[in-house]
Amino acid sequence: MRDALDNPFSPGSDTVPDVWAGRTEQLSDWRDVVRPRRLAGLPERGRTILGEPGLGKSTLVRRIAQEASRAGDWVTPQLRVPAGADPLKLVAEAVLALAADAGLSSSREKRIGDAIARVQAVAVSGISLTLRGADGREPFTALTALLVEVGLAAIADGRVMALIHIDEVQNITDEKALSQLLIALGDALTHEVEVSVPGGARVSRSLPIAVYLTGLPDFEDMAGARMGATFARRFKTTTLSAIDEEDLAEALQEFVLEGWAVSDDAGGSARVRMTPDAAALIIDVCRGEPFLFQLAGEQSWYAASTATITADQVRRGWQGAQREATAHVERILERLPARERQLLQAMSELPAPERTATRIAEAMGLSKVTELGPTAQRLDTVRGIIDRGKPYTFRHRAVEAYLTSDWPRV
Ligand SMILES: Nc1ncnc2c1ncn2[C@@H]1O[C@H](COP(=O)(O)OP(=O)(O)O)[C@@H](O)[C@H]1O
Ligand SMILES: [Mg+2]
Known part of the structure; x- marks a missing residue:
């Protein structure tokens, strides 16, 4: 039970994943x-x-x-x-x-x-x-x-x-x-x-x-x-932006309720379950990113071979995935033009309620708030990374977590 052959999670593979969420x-x-x-x-x-x-x-x-x-x-x-x-x-x-x-x-x-x-x-x-x-x-x-x-x-x-x-x-x-x-x-x-x-x-x-x-x-x-x-x-x-937590929860519900069907060593079938707090932790660490969702699931699966995936196993699994999770977000940030990265940086350094256009422009050293406009607009409408409400918020929750907390550490 719980080996590479029956692991239903598939970070980065070219197939439709067995554990599907949302969209x-x-x-x-x-x-x-x-x-x-x-x-x-x-x-x-x-x-x-x-x-x-x-x-x-x-x-x-x-x-x-x-x-x-x-x-x-x-x-x-x-x-x-x-x-x-x-x-x-x-x-x-x-x-x-x-x-x-x-x-x-x-x-x-x-x-x-x-x-x-x-x-x-x-x-x-x-x-x-x-x-x-x-x-x-x-x-x-x-x-x-x-x-x-x-x-x-x-x-x-x-x-x-x-x-x-x-x-x-x-x-x-x-x-x-x-x-x-x-x-x-x-x-x-x-x-x-x-x-x-x-x-x-x-x-x-x-x-x-x-x-x-x-x-x-x-x-x-x-x-x-x-x-x-x-x-x-x-x-x-x-x-596309992050997948909702409810959708991720629904995707893991089969593990929590009936257990995920796998074949056992004797040629019969068995079920791999997940405790509700294990499911919640996977949802928390992946921040709505489908790739990180698959990665967290895969690593939790490999963390032990018992019939139930526990929160502790998710934690251990995710520890092994942290570098990859970090690299994933860094790749996203590195691709961005310098100005857009600066904006995200400035925004992340302000307390959430103070992330207004004025304050962000100030923090970036811009003389006029209108200079922020095109950059903010791209990050919102073209990339879906932020939302220009009052105040601005992050839509890409992994980028937010990376910039504002010690995520991906758990
Ligand atoms: N709706 C989904 N539910 C669960 N996992 C998903 C979903 N969409 C994508 N994934 C997983 O996320 C990873 C990245 O997906 P991919 O389609 O390669 O992203 P993109 O093409 O946007 O870079 C893959 O491992 C895939 O299995
Ligand atoms: Mg692709």
């Missing part, structure tokens, strides 16, 4: 809004899910993709953009795979054959201009054309849709590649086709295609700078 709003947005609307031919924007590292962006959309795939949808694998890579190549390959799922590769229609051939060329040469020379069209138009064919195939099928997930979008640093990609996807999302409805009338509808982009908050600036309002019209952005 109900985003999951129901997919289940109740995006999928049904796009299936019904109604317009619905693509989704951009941004947030600081470790907040569960990739995992969230991986879970959405898993659900979609179980419903029979045609789903790309999570396409992770390596820094500096040509995203058009990556997406072209994925769209070819979608076309194969949609049964288009064996189509004898010339139009479809041409669309596939053009995307194959993009998969080989990406954004490089040689392609443009060949027929005068930009590579992205090939992607849109094939996505439209995939969408038409999905309409013909009647029950399924195509889902595209591109991860680490902030790595698309080539401006031309970024705008081509966003235009290609946006054009497919807004494309309308005419279909016949019972009674013979022709009506236009959108294609059953959904797009999820995930990455660091910096992406919004990049996309906004390239495409401005067009980007906002075609993609709806959500910035």
